[in-house]
Amino acid sequence: MTSISVIVPSYNRANFLREAINSLTAQTRPVEEILVWDDGSTDSTPNEVKSLSGPIRYFRGENGGKAKALNAAMREARGELIWICDDDDIALPGAVERLAGVLERRPEAGVAAGSYVRFRDDAATGARVETGPGYWPDLSDGSVLRHLLEDIFLFQNATLVRRALYDKVGPFREDLARSIDYDMVVRLALQAPVVVLEEPLFKQRKHDGARGPAAARHAAAQSDAVWKQADRALFAPFRESIPLSLYAGLFDGALAQRAGLLQRACVFARRTDWDSAINDFKAAATMDPNVALSEVEQAICRRALAGKHGMVEATSGPVRARLVQVGRSGAVGTQIANALARGALWRGRAAFSAGRLPEAAQIARFILSLGLSARGPQPTVPAPPLSERREPLHLAV
Structure with missing residues (x-):
């Protein structure tokens, strides 16, 4: 033993x-x-x-x-x-x-x-x-x-x-x-x-x-x-030490690289590091811009607003404005903004049910802003198959 x-x-x-x-x-x-x-x-x-x-x-x-x-x-x-x-x-x-x-x-x-x-x-x-x-x-x-x-x-x-x-x-x-x-x-x-x-x-x-x-x-x-x-x-140090290839290695499919960008954005959004997250959302929006987001990718975006630290930073004027720009950047950006708005919806409902009306109103403005920005063109190519790996690739020391 x-x-x-x-x-x-x-x-x-x-x-x-x-x-x-x-x-x-x-x-x-x-x-x-x-x-x-x-x-x-x-x-x-x-x-x-x-x-x-x-x-x-x-x-x-x-x-x-x-x-x-x-x-x-x-x-x-x-x-x-x-x-x-x-x-x-x-x-x-x-x-x-x-x-x-x-x-x-x-x-x-x-x-x-x-x-x-x-x-x-x-x-x-x-x-x-x-x-x-x-x-x-x-x-x-x-x-x-x-x-x-x-x-x-x-x-x-x-x-x-x-x-x-x-x-x-x-x-x-x-x-x-x-x-x-x-x-x-x-x-x-x-x-x-x-x-x-x-x-x-x-x-x-x-x-x-x-x-x-x-x-x-x-x-x-x-x-x-x-x-x-x-x-x-x-x-903050993980931003540099964990390569994008590892995030992409969490997924299996032709668009694993784009999913990796979205996943990294999700991780840093949940840390309330919105500068890092938005940079990755913007990069993902320009990658294969006419190919629709898969359900896996949309779920990643929704999880970006489900972290334990809440989303108060996301509803602030500067961050909200930058996310609106992502929504206006093209067909994939439209889908990213829609998925983020859907991710915020349950938080708004929870705040309203708990009687936190100012918070609920702030989240409602966030959802409305992203929803309006996401009325642009839609992708013309259906999403190819994408799945999450149960055992991802690991780093080599």
């Missing part, structure tokens, strides 16, 4: 750490070691770890953030498979057995992953309230890589990775204050197949405490703005 190292980076979570580590020592398949890397905690973490039993190796360093702690712990890990677990979440008993079994049966896979449930302890009653995952895509459509580029849905507690793959992609980025797990899982998926089990493997704790490293803490109430900014910063 392959050996497994668990890495638990921790910072001031003594009140949660015991439950987290006990869930690791209770696994149906024992792990060879549990490395607890204390990132300079100022609470009772050292004593808490000393009181626990199991194959625990405790390390302590100066506070430098999660990425630095993980890189240091990785140098100490001895296992062939690496399981990184947060210090406040709870692994379900059969998690590592299920994940390791996948990698042992599938030697071509570099990552095995699963789903999760969220939970919160009610402060008033002490009751534990569980909900489903925050976001989980339809994995019957498209590749795991495409879904990961659009949004994060795999988390470290439900992700087992070959040590050799970590060595191949390089260390965690220590320049990132947050989203280091998202950056890493994208880099892993770019290099090797990811096999996903659609079953819960851990419980993700939701609480109102501070988040992030000591130098950049933020409260849960500030989370949306902080993560939006982090998401843009995270994906």
Whole structure:
């Protein structure tokens, strides 16, 4: 059997750490070691770890953030498979057995992953309230890589990775204050197949405490703005490091290159990087300009407005005006604008149903503007067959 190292980076979570580590020592398949890397905690973490039993190796360093702690712990890990677990979440008993079994049966896979449930302890009653995952895509459509580029849905507690793959992609980025797990899982998926089990493997704790490293803490109430900014910063280097050929490699068909441009536009629109997205929409509109968009391509455009960060930036005057220009650029531009308008429709309905009338009105103006711009000529050549690859091409280091 392959050996497994668990890495638990921790910072001031003594009140949660015991439950987290006990869930690791209770696994149906024992792990060879549990490395607890204390990132300079100022609470009772050292004593808490000393009181626990199991194959625990405790390390302590100066506070430098999660990425630095993980890189240091990785140098100490001895296992062939690496399981990184947060210090406040709870692994379900059969998690590592299920994940390791996948990698042992599938030697071509570099990552095995699963789903999760969220939970919160009610402060008033002490009751534990569980909900489903925050976001989980339809994995019957498209590749795991495409879904990961659009949004994060795999988390470290439900992700087992070959040590050799970590060595191949390089260390965690220590320049990132947050989203280091998202950056890493994208880099892993770019290099090797990811096999996903659609079953819960851990419980993700939701609480109102501070988040992030000591130098950049933020409260849960500030989370949306902080993560939006982090998401843009995270994906900015991917604009250069992920070639268009990889986006095109997500698709199979004569117009895979155009679909790749639209897919890259979708990815960056969901990051609210509309400058990058519009450049790709414009380029796609001029590629085979008389050949109609396939349903696959139209769906890509609709997803551009379905990201977790919303579409408020898209409805602003300058961005809306540039998208209108795309709609007026020709037959394919007309179809792109129509698909974007259709993608915005459900957001407008949701805002109206929730009583957010100013937002609903703003989205309605956006839809109207794009709809008016998309009254131009239609493509004269039917769309050729296009499909998504279940297992896309991967990068070569």
